[in-house]
Amino acid sequence: EPEVTQTPSHQVTQMGQEVILRCVPISNHLYFYWYRQILGQKVEFLVSFYNNEISEKSEIFDDQFSVERPDGSNFTLKIRSTKLEDSAMYFCASGGQMNTEAFFGQGTRLTVV
Amino acid sequence: GESVGLHLPTLSVQEGDNSIINCAYSNSASDYFIWYKQESGKGPQFIIDIRSNMDKRQGQRVTVLLNKTVKHLSLQIAATQPGDSAVYFCAEIFTGGGNKLTFGTGTQLKVEL
Numbered sequence: 001e002p003e004v005t006q007t008p009s010h011q012v013t014q015m016g017q018e019v020i021l022r023c024v025p026i027s028n029h030l031y032f033y034w035y036r037q038i039l040g041q042k043v044e045f046l047v048s049f050y051n052n053e054i055s056e057k058s059e060i061f062d063d064q065f066s067v068e069r070p071d072g073s074n075f076t077l078k079i080r081s082t083k084l085e086d087s088a089m090y091f092c093a094s095g096g097q098m099n100t101e102a103f104f105g106q107g108t109r110l111t112v113v
Numbered sequence: 114g115e116s117v118g119l120h121l122p123t124l125s126v127q128e129g130d131n132s133i134i135n136c137a138y139s140n141s142a143s144d145y146f147i148w149y150k151q152e153s154g155k156g157p158q159f160i161i162d163i164r165s166n167m168d169k170r171q172g173q174r175v176t177v178l179l180n181k182t183v184k185h186l187s188l189q190i191a192a193t194q195p196g197d198s199a200v201y202f203c204a205e206i207f208t209g210g211g212n213k214l215t216f217g218t219g220t221q222l223k224v225e226l
Contacts, residue, residue, distance in 0.1 A: 004156075031212055043157060043202065043216040056211040091156050099145055099208050104156035 002026045004105035006092050012111045013082055021077045021108045023092030031095040032075045033102055034067065036060070036088040043091065049075065082112045125223045132190040134220045136203035141184060143205040147214065148177060148188045152199045160188070160201075190222075198224045 034046040047057040093102040144165040149157035163170045176189040204214040
């Protein structure tokens with residue numbers, strides 16, 4: 001069964017450092033997303049990406065965040081200068097069509113120290 | 114504004130009993146709803162969805178009911194099994210607001226043997 005894969009599973013970084021979280025969406029999907037989940041809290045939308053551009057972003061997704069689809073398979077989330085409050089699980093998701101279910105990866109646990 | 118909330122943070126049921134997890138939403142314009150299951154350390158897993166032109170949808174052991182009049186969504190799990198223990202999130206999509214999912218806070222389902 002096709003699945004969304006994310007690497008690494010756990011990333012520890014020092015405050016102020018840049019991190020890149022990587023995702024390989026399901027191969028024939030066209031819609032890509034990043035969500036995050038702070039420990040014990042609900043899943044929060046960060047950004048959606050379609051047709052090689054951001055289609056929507058939340059207030060969380062400020063200038064420190066960026067996304068890229070550098071090739072036909074990878075979808076990355078970059079945090080330029082991490083803060084302690086960026087510590088969370090980051091989930092990548094992909095969808096085949098507009099307004100259908102999104103399939104989530106296993107997540108990357110980001111710990112900023 | 115948009116908000117999705119869950120009535121109960123924790124639900125304990127005996128193995129073999131039926132489970133009912135409830136969700137309230139506030140955006141009457143939302144037209145697509147999804148239930149996700151999240152096991153510890155994993156990403157949200159799609160369970161079942163329903164569109165606003167329906168009031169009931171059944172899957173394998175699961176049923177979703179939608180009451181648009183009171184803006185209420187429920188997930189019924191028949192013959193609950195230990196493997197059903199997880200956090201369950203409802204999520205809504207307001208298609209006029211893009212393709213993002215707005216998640217509720219989650220209900221922890223505990224299945225007792």
